[in-house]
Amino acid sequence: MPVPISEEQSRQDRAALLDAAEELFYARGIQAVGMDEVRTASGLPLKRIYRFFAAKEDLVVAVLRRRDERWRGALTAHVERVAEPGERVLALFDWLAGWFGQPGFRGCAWVNAHGELGSSSEAVLAEVRSHKRAFHDRIAVWTRAAGLPGPDGIVLLAEGAIVTAGITGDPAPAHRAREAAAVLLAAHRDGGGATAA
Amino acid sequence: MPVPISEEQSRQDRAALLDAAEELFYARGIQAVGMDEVRTASGLPLKRIYRFFAAKEDLVVAVLRRRDERWRGALTAHVERVAEPGERVLALFDWLAGWFGQPGFRGCAWVNAHGELGSSSEAVLAEVRSHKRAFHDRIAVWTRAAGLPGPDGIVLLAEGAIVTAGITGDPAPAHRAREAAAVLLAAHRDGGGATAA
DNA sequence: TAAGATAGGGAACGACCGTTCTCAACGTCA
DNA sequence: TGACGTTGAGAACGGTCGTTCCCTATCTTA
Incomplete structure (x- = not known):
């Protein structure tokens, strides 16, 4: 992909990230779910996840x-x-x-x-x-x-x-x-x- | 210490182990407490802990x-x-x-x-x-x-x-x-x- | 077209997990 | 006394964690 990411795309990705994390955390507990799993489920690269949320x-x-x-x-x-x-x-x-x-x-x-x-x-x-x-x-x-x-x-x-x-x-x-x-x-x-x- | 451990001592150690684990687990959560910490708090060697409980x-x-x-x-x-x-x-x-x-x-x-x-x-x-x-x-x-x-x-x-x-x-x-x-x-x-x- | 900036993909890092193993020290019995 | 068996102390192992970094591909701008 190109240089910057559109604000609209960013909003959708953030929502997808929260969707994936919420479902995983609720179903299995928070500590039991690793960030790699959140990455896979959300389809977002780890780098971008950590740009949305520092930790x-x-x-x-x-x-x-x-x-x-x-x-x-x-x-x-x-x-x-x-x-x-x-x-x-x-x-x-x-x-x-x-x-x-x-x-x-x-x-x-x-x-x-x-x-x-x-x-x-x-x-x-x-x-x-x-x-x-x-x-x-x-x-x-x-x-x-x-x-x-x-x-x-x-x-x-x-x-x-x-x-x-x-x-x-x-x-x-x-x-x-x-x-x-x-x-x-x-x-x-x-x-x-x-x-x- | 000597060869076998008396049954009475074993009972006391088991109680001490459960005491230590209960306090730690309740205060901080189960996954947040490692077995090394249980060992330190109970004063029992890891080997004996795993003889009491296999996992x-x-x-x-x-x-x-x-x-x-x-x-x-x-x-x-x-x-x-x-x-x-x-x-x-x-x-x-x-x-x-x-x-x-x-x-x-x-x-x-x-x-x-x-x-x-x-x-x-x-x-x-x-x-x-x-x-x-x-x-x-x-x-x-x-x-x-x-x-x-x-x-x-x-x-x-x-x-x-x-x-x-x-x-x-x-x-x-x-x-x-x-x-x-x-x-x-x-x-x-x-x-x-x-x-x- | 060439230079630059930024993205994605994933390897890499240090820390820590649960569990196992090594090994020296000690008490018991022949 | 000396061989044996069991213990305590903690190092070691493989795996996984949260987080960072490297590198290539791509698009923008001159």
């Missing part, structure tokens, strides 16, 4: 960040199609059920990255915490509209479902979490507020 | 298995000091709060191991699933006595609390999960059973 750690962070945008975007799009606030909270768990059923589902990419690199990479740790905070804050908007005193019960049910489905390979935890969430919603619609969640 | 994978499985016994034993001992069935379920979350507050707490060792090795080691995957099944089954005994229709709501709250506290470093999720669990218990004591959890 593997930077690539990992970029993968997590882009996945966060896509993941939360899809979640929000699904949930906010539902109008009634209580149903909207429950729709979160329907979306999770769909995710759990996808082939290759292997739990939460951020939880996995945290377990593997959270203690050795400050940048990865920060990215994981940022994602979890954003997830929590998004749910807080929905639970507030539904009259719940706080988002935490719903958040914990969702996190528990993700982790459990990831390990067992069974999407059922999404439905169990949805049932529990319905109880929380009903309890705060009807009567009690004493032992609130 | 690192076997050591990892043994560490997880022994941790499972100790972890579930401590949980059960704490919880079953409480007599009233509903309070007994809630005591689970008090125990979690104590665990989360310990220095070096970094989430669930089995979830972390699953994220790192679940897709590459069949033996680790089986050990992780076995632990989660045992945890689920233990909670089922307590929730049944408390009149809940199933253990899953409580299990998911507990799993969510562990994962969230591990990432944020804040023990508060244990208290939020306890509050949500109290709502689930109250809902099934008082009235509804329609949208059960």
